[in-house]
Amino acid sequence: MDFWNTLRLALRALARNKLRSSLTMLGIIIGVGAVIAVVSIGQGADAMIQEGIQNMGTNVVYISAGSGRPGGMRMGYGAVKTLTMDDLNSIAREIPLIKEAAPGVMTRAQVVFQNQNWNTSIMGTTANYFPIRKWVVTAGTVFSDEEVDSAANVCVLGTTVARYLFAEDDPIGKQIRIKNIPFRVIGLLESKGQSVMGNDQDDQIMAPYTTVQRKLAGVTWLQMILASAVSPDASIGAMQPITLLLRERHRIRQGDEDDFFVRTQSEMADMAAQTQLVMTILLVSVAAVSLVVGGIGIMNIMLVSVTERTREIGVRMAVGATESDVQLQFLVEAVTLSMMGGIVGIIVGIGASALITNLFSWPTVLSTMSIVMAAFFSAAVGIFFGFYPARKAAQLDPIEALRYE
Amino acid sequence: MVERMADQVLATMDTPSTQPRDQCVIRLDGVHKYYHLGDFQVHALRGVTLDIYSGEFVAVMGASGSGKSTLMNIIGCLDKPSRGSYRLDGMDVSQLQKSELARVRNRKLGFVFQQFNLLARTSALENVELPTVYAGISPQERETRARAALERVGLSERAHHYPSQLSGGQQQRVAIARALVNRPAILLADEPTGNLDSRTSVEIMDIFQQLNEEQGLTVVIVTHEHDIAQYAKRALEFKDGKLRRDAIIKDRLIAREVLPTLPTLEEEDTGDEQRAPEPEAN
Numbered sequence: 001m002d003f004w005n006t007l008r009l010a011l012r013a014l015a016r017n018k019l020r021s022s023l024t025m026l027g028i029i030i031g032v033g034a035v036i037a038v039v040s041i042g043q044g045a046d047a048m049i050q051e052g053i054q055n056m057g058t059n060v061v062y063i064s065a066g067s068g069r070p071g072g073m074r075m076g077y078g079a080v081k082t083l084t085m086d087d088l089n090s091i092a093r094e095i096p097l098i099k100e101a102a103p104g105v106m107t108r109a110q111v112v113f114q115n116q117n118w119n120t121s122i123m124g125t126t127a128n129y130f131p132i133r134k135w136v137v138t139a140g141t142v143f144s145d146e147e148v149d150s151a152a153n154v155c156v157l158g159t160t161v162a163r164y165l166f167a168e169d170d171p172i173g174k175q176i177r178i179k180n181i182p183f184r185v186i187g188l189l190e191s192k193g194q195s196v197m198g199n200d201q202d203d204q205i206m207a208p209y210t211t212v213q214r215k216l217a218g219v220t221w222l223q224m225i226l227a228s229a230v231s232p233d234a235s236i237g238a239m240q241p242i243t244l245l246l247r248e249r250h251r252i253r254q255g256d257e258d259d260f261f262v263r264t265q266s267e268m269a270d271m272a273a274q275t276q277l278v279m280t281i282l283l284v285s286v287a288a289v290s291l292v293v294g295g296i297g298i299m300n301i302m303l304v305s306v307t308e309r310t311r312e313i314g315v316r317m318a319v320g321a322t323e324s325d326v327q328l329q330f331l332v333e334a335v336t337l338s339m340m341g342g343i344v345g346i347i348v349g350i351g352a353s354a355l356i357t358n359l360f361s362w363p364t365v366l367s368t369m370s371i372v373m374a375a376f377f378s379a380a381v382g383i384f385f386g387f388y389p390a391r392k393a394a395q396l397d398p399i400e401a402l403r404y405e
Numbered sequence: 406m407v408e409r410m411a412d413q414v415l416a417t418m419d420t421p422s423t424q425p426r427d428q429c430v431i432r433l434d435g436v437h438k439y440y441h442l443g444d445f446q447v448h449a450l451r452g453v454t455l456d457i458y459s460g461e462f463v464a465v466m467g468a469s470g471s472g473k474s475t476l477m478n479i480i481g482c483l484d485k486p487s488r489g490s491y492r493l494d495g496m497d498v499s500q501l502q503k504s505e506l507a508r509v510r511n512r513k514l515g516f517v518f519q520q521f522n523l524l525a526r527t528s529a530l531e532n533v534e535l536p537t538v539y540a541g542i543s544p545q546e547r548e549t550r551a552r553a554a555l556e557r558v559g560l561s562e563r564a565h566h567y568p569s570q571l572s573g574g575q576q577q578r579v580a581i582a583r584a585l586v587n588r589p590a591i592l593l594a595d596e597p598t599g600n601l602d603s604r605t606s607v608e609i610m611d612i613f614q615q616l617n618e619e620q621g622l623t624v625v626i627v628t629h630e631h632d633i634a635q636y637a638k639r640a641l642e643f644k645d646g647k648l649r650r651d652a653i654i655k656d657r658l659i660a661r662e663v664l665p666t667l668p669t670l671e672e673e674d675t676g677d678e679q680r681a682p683e684p685e686a687n
Contacts, residue, residue: 005538016526315522318483319583320511320539322504398483402522 010333013305021337024301027294028341028381029348032374034287036349036366041356042280043365049272053265055192057133057228059235060265061098063091063242064224066258081221082250082259088225094245097229097238102129103209104224107217111205112177113165120161121204122178124212132228135206140172140187143208151210156187158202181215183207235264291377294341295385302334302389313393314401327394334386335379342378346371428495430590430623431457431480436489438475449475451646452489459590460621462613464634464654467643474595476643477627481514481593482506494590511539515584519596521576523568523583529555530564533582540587554582558612574605581612592616594626598633604667610636611660636660
């Protein structure tokens with residue numbers, strides 16, 4: 001018996017019990033649909049995180065002040081006062097993998113413009129901070145080295161701050177007050193939106209670090225140093241020399257903890273990708289379980305079908321069907337069932353992904369790989385779970401089968 | 406083609422009609438069949454030796470348990486003898502593999518069952534086509550052959566009816582068409598009239614007699630009804646797994662002559678056309 005005939009026969013047999021066939025397919029539909037949707041959500045999240053990390057600047061090495069242990073009491077990050085501008089300069093000068101570095105001093109303050117006010121964070125830094133973190137000004141300019149040296153009262157606004165203080169008006173050149181000290185707005189940053197961690201990156205003000213240290217925070221140290229390595233690989237390679245250099249500069253004895261933390265952007269990207277991979281594997285395994293459950297459903301219904309059609313099998317054998325003819329007939333039926341489930345499942349999965357993107361504005365990325373895999377696995381499930389019932393049908397004794405009531 | 410007239414032959418009982426007149430299509434030699442049912446053994450056939458020639462019309466008779474069904478299964482290549490040999494159309498089939506037996510059934514044998522065994526929700530035409538599908542015949546040729554076979558049993562206008570839309574007699578005629586479609590050497594019928602009323606039974610026997618007389622088809626039917634056996638030319642009677650009697654039928658009935666003498670169902674009762682039970686296959 002040729003293939004097309006067998007396929008036609010299978011479709012007809014399945015059409016005879018439409019409700020039963022569709023319910024059996026449902027297991028596969030849910031399994032395949034879940035795999036497609038889950039993978040596309042996972043890939044979407046991955047793409048979003050990677051993009052976010054790229055946005056924060058590639059090749060970046062973060063050095064933040066660590067937790068000191070004054071008298072055995074552990075403080076939080078940034079509690080120690082040992083990280084200084086001298087550290088920054090020697091990193092930039094002595095470590096060849098590092099291209100440039102920018103300081104970071106942060107504080108929070110109430111910001112006032114006329115009758116509007118807003119509480120936000122103020123970041124004290126230098127001009128080269130902007131290219132390292134890939135910040136772009138859409139209007140005005142960033143502060144110059146001279147303004148940094150002279151601790152000028154100038155600032156650059158994030159879009160969120162600008163919106164709260166100025167609404168639709170142009171903030172450039174306006175005078176705002178931070179902790180009652182007048183600052184001139186010289187630039188407006190391009191919006192970056194939410195960070196990977198979910199906080200609003202546009203809700204901040206940048207000012208020369210000297211100004212922030214002396215006039216706003218009243219400190220002499222730095223909370224962090226942002227260094228830019230020559231390449232993403234170099235950023236990881238630079239961690240070790242930076243650690244050694246700072247330990248030496250801070251006179252940390254062997255065996256004592258560092259009073260700073262060094263992290264890289266690539267490291268964070270890898271970590272995020274790793275987390276994402278674990279999540280995807282987890283979700284795919286759950287989906288795979290439902291595929292297996294669907295397969296068991298197919299096996300169950302095929303066994304029922306073989307029993308119901310014992311007489312038919314007997315007749316077919318009597319008129320010349322061989323064991324392999326009968327086996328193929330039932331196997332093709334099982335595979336047709338699971339493949340149809342697979343195809344509907346792929347459509348459902350694509351639809352679900354589109355729905356998730358539209359309803360929750362969660363980015364999804366459809367992967368061809370997952371669709372191909374889903375199609376392949378649904379066929380494999382049909383063959384695997386259809387084999388035993390088909391074998392059972394093929395091994396029926398024609399005499400017994402013809403006599404079956 | 407077959408000139409032998411049963412009623413001309415001497416009515417001598419126990420005279421085997423084995424004169425080598427034509428080609429021998431069925432030759433059983435010392436055939437035994439054992440079944441194992443749990444611990445004990447059933448000896449269903451106890452040494453059957455038998456020749457059936459091309460163009461014969463044989464009725465196999467016997468009570469249940471006589472071994473006649475086992476014999477039919479062996480002749481029909483659905484079962485293999487435990488001992489002894491069986492040559493079908495000159496070929497030793499007693500030692501063939503299952504798949505080879507399926508091929509032999511497909512090419513050389515046509516089956517007609519008591520329960521008709523048509524596939525439900527499948528048109529008459531497609532039911533008749535079934536054996537050609539397994540013979541690897543092209544779709545066009547299949548349909549041509551199936552239509553010809555349906556025409557042969559007088560049902561060409563019912564080609565697209567489902568079994569449930571046909572009367573019992575019509576269903577059995579479809580089954581006969583199915584048995585004929587691969588042009589078999591032998592037509593095997595197991596109680597073909599068992600589920601039919603007496604007039605329809607004679608109509609079916611008429612078809613068998615026509616096929617036998619006009620096309621020289623060898624027909625073997627199993628029946629326990631003596632009046633049905635009277636339409637055959639030769640009767641084999643089995644008892645306790647042995648062939649007890651092998652005789653030429655005397656006073657053979659010719660269905661075409663009997664039919665006009667029978668009342669039609671419409672004359673008997675004015676009710677709806679009587680229908681045989683639905684086939685249970687599929």
